[in-house]
Amino acid sequence: MALSLCVPPRPGELCAPVRLRLPGDHSTQQLTSRHRVTGVETGDGGEVVVRVEITDPQTSRPIDVRFDVVRPGARPTARSVLLGTVRRGGEPAEVYGTYLGVVADEN
Structure with missing residues (x-):
């Protein structure tokens, strides 16, 4: 399984592997658009x-990307x-990602 929530990296483009520990069932993280x-x-x-x-x-x-950890079958949005x-506490859970948009520049 390898998928992107925005744009996949270019063929042959170097990528750095990172592990994002989700702080809760619903969290927002920043990624590069090509991931x-x-x-x-x-x-x-x-x-x-x-x-x-x-x-x-x-x-x-x-x-910005939102990650949701939900019970099986509880898709957060149609775009997710x-x-x-995964299994958490012995129970199955589904992990969804949702592209939220480009990070806004602050003035």
Whole structure:
């Protein structure tokens, strides 16, 4: 599984692997617009971790993405993309990602 919530990296483009530990069931994170989600897992402390490969932030605009960890079948929005499933506390959960838009410049 490798998918993007915005634009996939260019063929042959170098990407840095990062692990995003989600602080709760619903969280917003910033990614580069060109990225690739490579998996989801449950961390050692029971938290959900999203594995992402990002391109150089100097060459790719920052975007906001919302991650939702929900019970199976509870898709957050029609635009949300299923990233994978995990087990938390012995129960299954689905992890969704939703592209929210380009990070706004502050004046």
